[in-house]
């Protein structure tokens with residue numbers, strides 16, 4: 001475990017890797033935006049990929065029974081969720097499944113209920129398909145970001161409503177919904193007969209002693225109306241390899257999803273399948289060490305932010321800090337951070353321009369450097 005933690009401390013030069021994260025901003029800016037960590041992936045994944053590359057033949061490839069079993073064991077052991085292999089749909093990414101779900105399970109003009117601020121594709125998927133976005137505000141309750149349930153009910157009750165797009169754990173804000181919270185949302189979905197698309201891509205990044213509960217695992221009715229979307233990409237830092245999966249228990253929903261997907265969405269790449277298999281089969285020790293490291297990064301960041309006028313609610317999951325910068329009175333917070341030498345995500349992209357999102361999935365020394373740059377800029381501007 002110690003060796004693994006030391007590996008997280010290693011600063012890796014990604015400047016020559018065509019990395020999206022590292023090419024967006026000028027070289028002297030620390031990029032802390034997109035949900036992509038600056039860590040080496042687990043050795044078991046690298047070994048599996050090397051071995052597969054050595055095979056030298058890269059034709060069309062389907063998901064192996066080993067991958068299906070590894071996913072089933074993962075869901076069973078972590079979430080006590082028993083999933084049939086036939087209910088899995090293998091995908092090259094999760095975002096395409098969000099957009100596809102909206103198009104398959106609703107029609108033009110229908111309403112899609114989305115608690116936000118949220119990862120921007122949950123807003124974009126309805127709007128791009130000419131659906132009406134029925135936004136529910138996330139608000140701070142006892143230090144956690146949760147949807148305003150009165151607004152949630154009115155949005156669901158809107159006669160145009162057809163679907164709820166949920167992000168659990170929530171990005172940004174890091175809320176891990178409790179069973180009681182999920183049950184209240186499910187009660188609305190049942191009452192108003194809505195399909196639920198639950199984006200659970202961050203479910204293996206829980207930093208506190210709380211349990212992630214897949215929405216579909218709540219009860220049979222939830223299972224029947226839910227498309228669950230998951231992936232190893234955020235957890236094991238393999239987003240560039242392109243693999244995600246959906247769990248769709250309802251045969252009619254699965255058929256409709258697969259029919260629309262055919263010919264439009266390609267199969268996952270051979271290397272994505274290889275990496276996903278190794279991740280779920282052999283990534284556990286690395287994963288545990290990662291969670292400890294991220295938790296320490298979160299605590300380090302929270303302590304430094306607490307010394308500034310900025311605010312950050314306690315983050316239960318993810319490595320994406322949602323920082324309230326309203327007290328700074330800045331016209332353009334994203335620009336301010338950029339000028340300080342830190343490339344964060346603009347809160348505006350998620351639905352609140354008074355916030356920024358900072359990715360702390362990086363070596364501690366880089367996080368420390370970023371915080372020092374931000375504090376120096378605040379001091380220089382007389383804001384601290």
Ligand SMILES: Cc1ncc(COP(=O)(O)O)c(C=O)c1O
Nearest residue numbers: 035093094095119171199201244
């Ligand atoms: C909530 C959420 N869903 C989906 C994605 C992206 O998924 P993919 O890269 O598999 O399309 C992200 C990436 O940041 C995310 O945060």
